[in-house]
Amino acid sequence: MDAFFASVEQMDFPDLRGKPVAVGGNRERGVVAAASYEARKFGVKSAMSSKIAALKCPSLIFVKPRFERYKVLSVQIRDIFFAYTDLVEPLSLDEAFLDVTENKFNLPSATLIAKEIRARIKAEIGLNASAGISYNKFLAKVASDINKPNGQAVITPRQATEFLEKLEIERFFGIGKVTSEKMKKLGIHNGLDLKQYSLDFLTRRFGKSGLHYYNIVRGIHESPVNPHRDRKSLSVENTFEKDIHLETELDQVRSDLLDELFRRIEKNKVQGRTLTLKLKYKDFTQQTRSKTLNRFLTQEDIRVLSKELIYQESLKMPIRLMGLGLSNFDQEEEKAGIQLVFERFFEDSTDQSNED
Amino acid sequence: MKFIVSSSSLLKHLSSINGVVTTNPVVPILENFLFEIKDSKLTVTASDLQTSMITEIDVEAKEDGNIAVPAKILIETLKNLPEQPVTFSIDKETYSIEISSDNGRYKLAGENATDFPKIPVVTNATTVDMSTEVLSNAINNTIFATSNDELRPAMTGVYVNLSDTNVTFVATDGHRLIRYRRVDIASPEAASIIIPRKALNLLKATLPSENVPIAVDFNNSNAYFRFSNIKMICRLIDERFPDYENVIPLDNNNDMTIDRMEFLSSLRRIAIYANKTTHQVRLKLTGSELQISAEDLDFSNEANERLSCEHEGEDIEIGFNAKFLVEMLNNINAKEITLKFSAPNRAGLILPSDMKENEDILMLVMPVMLSNYV
Numbered sequence: 001m002d003a004f005f006a007s008v009e010q011m012d013f014p015d016l017r018g019k020p021v022a023v024g025g026n027r028e029r030g031v032v033a034a035a036s037y038e039a040r041k042f043g044v045k046s047a048m049s050s051k052i053a054a055l056k057c058p059s060l061i062f063v064k065p066r067f068e069r070y071k072v073l074s075v076q077i078r079d080i081f082f083a084y085t086d087l088v089e090p091l092s093l094d095e096a097f098l099d100v101t102e103n104k105f106n107l108p109s110a111t112l113i114a115k116e117i118r119a120r121i122k123a124e125i126g127l128n129a130s131a132g133i134s135y136n137k138f139l140a141k142v143a144s145d146i147n148k149p150n151g152q153a154v155i156t157p158r159q160a161t162e163f164l165e166k167l168e169i170e171r172f173f174g175i176g177k178v179t180s181e182k183m184k185k186l187g188i189h190n191g192l193d194l195k196q197y198s199l200d201f202l203t204r205r206f207g208k209s210g211l212h213y214y215n216i217v218r219g220i221h222e223s224p225v226n227p228h229r230d231r232k233s234l235s236v237e238n239t240f241e242k243d244i245h246l247e248t249e250l251d252q253v254r255s256d257l258l259d260e261l262f263r264r265i266e267k268n269k270v271q272g273r274t275l276t277l278k279l280k281y282k283d284f285t286q287q288t289r290s291k292t293l294n295r296f297l298t299q300e301d302i303r304v305l306s307k308e309l310i311y312q313e314s315l316k317m318p319i320r321l322m323g324l325g326l327s328n329f330d331q332e333e334e335k336a337g338i339q340l341v342f343e344r345f346f347e348d349s350t351d352q353s354n355e356d
Numbered sequence: 357m358k359f360i361v362s363s364s365s366l367l368k369h370l371s372s373i374n375g376v377v378t379t380n381p382v383v384p385i386l387e388n389f390l391f392e393i394k395d396s397k398l399t400v401t402a403s404d405l406q407t408s409m410i411t412e413i414d415v416e417a418k419e420d421g422n423i424a425v426p427a428k429i430l431i432e433t434l435k436n437l438p439e440q441p442v443t444f445s446i447d448k449e450t451y452s453i454e455i456s457s458d459n460g461r462y463k464l465a466g467e468n469a470t471d472f473p474k475i476p477v478v479t480n481a482t483t484v485d486m487s488t489e490v491l492s493n494a495i496n497n498t499i500f501a502t503s504n505d506e507l508r509p510a511m512t513g514v515y516v517n518l519s520d521t522n523v524t525f526v527a528t529d530g531h532r533l534i535r536y537r538r539v540d541i542a543s544p545e546a547a548s549i550i551i552p553r554k555a556l557n558l559l560k561a562t563l564p565s566e567n568v569p570i571a572v573d574f575n576n577s578n579a580y581f582r583f584s585n586i587k588m589i590c591r592l593i594d595e596r597f598p599d600y601e602n603v604i605p606l607d608n609n610n611d612m613t614i615d616r617m618e619f620l621s622s623l624r625r626i627a628i629y630a631n632k633t634t635h636q637v638r639l640k641l642t643g644s645e646l647q648i649s650a651e652d653l654d655f656s657n658e659a660n661e662r663l664s665c666e667h668e669g670e671d672i673e674i675g676f677n678a679k680f681l682v683e684m685l686n687n688i689n690a691k692e693i694t695l696k697f698s699a700p701n702r703a704g705l706i707l708p709s710d711m712k713e714n715e716d717i718l719m720l721v722m723p724v725m726l727s728n729y730v
Contacts, residue, residue, distance in 0.1 A: 293505070295530070301507050337634040339677055340701060340722040341530045342603040 237323025357421035422469030503529035518543035610669030627678035
């Protein structure tokens, strides 16, 4: 979907159409979650602080997000996808990978399917969508950016090499701001620059991701479209009305976050070994602190550890956002080699105090 | 204030309580020994607030007095002095301490003894008498199975259940459990306490090699150990210990009896080839043959051995953490042991084939889930 949240708002509220709209927090605090194309012309981008966005575009209209509404539409869009194939891997509320090698209508061309899907989204829901078509997930995602908004593009195997060589490094899917900065320091500005480096060099510089970068610039991405992608972490966060200065104040808002986290853990039925505390400072720099136990954390553990993490080191400056996340889940394939624990050993002593 | 004491005798006494002193204590004065002289008797106290140890030594002193002496620098000094009488002179105003020996003079800054935290007194105590041998056996048999998990403090100590017929020591980390019972000691009153690992480790290091009587006084919050010329007082862990009796299986009817040393040596060799994080070894019982194997897929390492054993029950394949098994077998004092299983995902029991008089030991270990690629 193109500027999904913003487009939904413009669709639902005709007054907003043709105007620069930012979905997100208010003008003073908060962050832009999505910007309409009219707003993007002013340089407003998602994840930008509302304050800066307002400076860039004084006529910017801030709209509160309505996630429930977006979710409903997201499901409707996904249903359209499923009409063509069961191999749908959601990437976010408004994006998904579709493997249409074999599709339910036996259509011979992916381009044709993309056209149909986009037309149905427009007709049945009323939103513009863009599509990218290629022979792997990475290239399809890159292709989807080419003719945005409301367009589609194909990268054929023949075109891939040349296209990737010319592609600016920050437009590679999976290379974010931090990595692209690092690469630029190494003189890597586009795909061709990246291609000059050996696999050995890239793995030494970027660890595991090195191999990934080495492959994608050559158009290689073997990851299949996985309709059951397992959740790897679960987190909740809260941007405060006013910056928080003291650990004791963080400690007070912690219980609300914990309630939300526990609710999500219950709902998703996950168990994790790692708890991460995320702090975003006044200047938008971010810090994470985490603790891992060699067993699954109970609610009581999470309570205790979250407190410890808050006090682990002193705050550098006022805090605008705090988040808590659980990760390091029990993956089915990792179950072998797991040291078992005595059953019902801890229930009475540690798991009782989760209602307060 | 002034006193004279033998350098080696003082060092010996200080060394026996020095383990309590931590390098970075909550209260800085705890980096000191508290010296208290009364009627030519020097009482030295070391403490970390949770655990305190006290020892007494005769000295030559004309007057009474107290001072806190930096532990590390004093021990170092005494270690490096040849045996001789040394004189301590303390300035009551500045708390400065001067040690003079045949070799020379050493000056160090002491602290006001009144700043040293007060050591708790155990009131309304129940007293149990035992011997250092019994206590040291109990500690050695259990302490290795305590947990490091600070979020579950109950398991970071050894649970001691006292009754009028026996005393039971239990340690567990949730994966394995040791129950060590003595029927030759008893308590006038039934009680349960959890003694922290640090205190037990200190006792283990300090208990004399010859067997002497030891008196243990305890109430709800503290335990007090008295033996030879040493006293130790420790704060108890005030937590509920897991309901351990419930996890001891009663229906493990698949029995394997095997020579302990043979089994242990084999496990030690096989463990070298096991995965470095799980230490997983596979025990495969087919009739009276035990096959022990391990593999580390990351390094393409693998090993297997075959041993003969006595076996009663169905053939079974079960995985364990080799480190746990090795530790447990190391701590059993018997020629043969019996392993009792029920299923690859249920706790296994390890028992010595013949028990020593007055003691009863039971070890329990949870398996590691086996993968099925072999």
